[in-house]
Amino acid sequence: MKKVTYSAPSVKKAFKILHAISDASNGLGISDLSKQLKIGKSTVHGITSALEEMGILVRDPIHKKYNIGYTLLELRKKAYAKMELRDVARIPMERLMEKIGETVFLGILNGDHVTILDMVESHNEMKITSPPGTRLPLIAGATGKVFLSQFEEKKAKEIIQKIGLVRFTSKSIIDPKKFFKEVEETKKRGYAIDDEEYMLGVRAIAVPLQTAISPLAAIWVVGFTSSLNDQKMEKAILEIQKTAQEISHSMNPVVAL
Numbered sequence: 001m002k003k004v005t006y007s008a009p010s011v012k013k014a015f016k017i018l019h020a021i022s023d024a025s026n027g028l029g030i031s032d033l034s035k036q037l038k039i040g041k042s043t044v045h046g047i048t049s050a051l052e053e054m055g056i057l058v059r060d061p062i063h064k065k066y067n068i069g070y071t072l073l074e075l076r077k078k079a080y081a082k083m084e085l086r087d088v089a090r091i092p093m094e095r096l097m098e099k100i101g102e103t104v105f106l107g108i109l110n111g112d113h114v115t116i117l118d119m120v121e122s123h124n125e126m127k128i129t130s131p132p133g134t135r136l137p138l139i140a141g142a143t144g145k146v147f148l149s150q151f152e153e154k155k156a157k158e159i160i161q162k163i164g165l166v167r168f169t170s171k172s173i174i175d176p177k178k179f180f181k182e183v184e185e186t187k188k189r190g191y192a193i194d195d196e197e198y199m200l201g202v203r204a205i206a207v208p209l210q211t212a213i214s215p216l217a218a219i220w221v222v223g224f225t226s227s228l229n230d231q232k233m234e235k236a237i238l239e240i241q242k243t244a245q246e247i248s249h250s251m252n253p254v255v256a257l
Contacts (some may be wrong), residue, residue: 027065141194
């Protein structure tokens with residue numbers, strides 16, 4: 001079967017316009033863009049107007065020329081922050097894995113789910129693993145509790161009600177009141193625990209990263225119940241909190257610059 005692709009001509013033209021404007025030292029007007037890119041004036045006007053409305057472009061009211069707006073700078077800052085977070089967190093995560101002997105994850109809140117940014121695999125023959133880019137349900141286990149704990153009570157309840165609680169295992173908490181109580185407890189103690197709530201035979205501990213960046217971020221340790229026993233859980237809680245503090249402390253000065 002022949003693969004059908006959509007060329008998205010308007011999107012391509014919009015990017016050509018953005019590239020042209022970013023290369024121009026004093027901005028470009030509609031006529032300049034039309035001549036340089038060989039695109040009709042009406043098309044250029046429609047695209048630039050839409051981009052201006054979204055803050056991607058700004059127009060000089062006197063010279064009628066467009067320059068790059070602040071929205072792109074904001075997006076660049078957010079993208080940079082994510083990359084910076086991954087770089088800053090990597091070594092502390094590796095040290096944490098060596099101390100605990102279980103897989104360590106770094107993730108961010110991404111809309112109605114959690115996206116894994118990085119992972120340090122355990123050396124154990126039997127281990128929990130999931131590649132960067134993997135999406136997890138927001139209400140799943142320890143990660144769900146720790147991210148929801150960062151919201152105000154009303155907002156957290158709204159999210160729980162909107163998404164709905166799912167019975168992933170026989171130990172999953174599907175009562176909204178009980179689940180929210182776990183979220184509140186997470187907020188008080190600073191960490192969340194998942195005892196086979198998301199996957200049978202698997203335990204997890206999650207801690208939020210207190211940084212000035214957006215979106216919200218967290219690290220978590222995941223292991224089988226046979227390995228991550230009660231005694232090891234106590235040690236893991238202390239170590240993951242220390243690691244979260246280290247990452248948070250390293251990130252905040254970077255963001256402040």
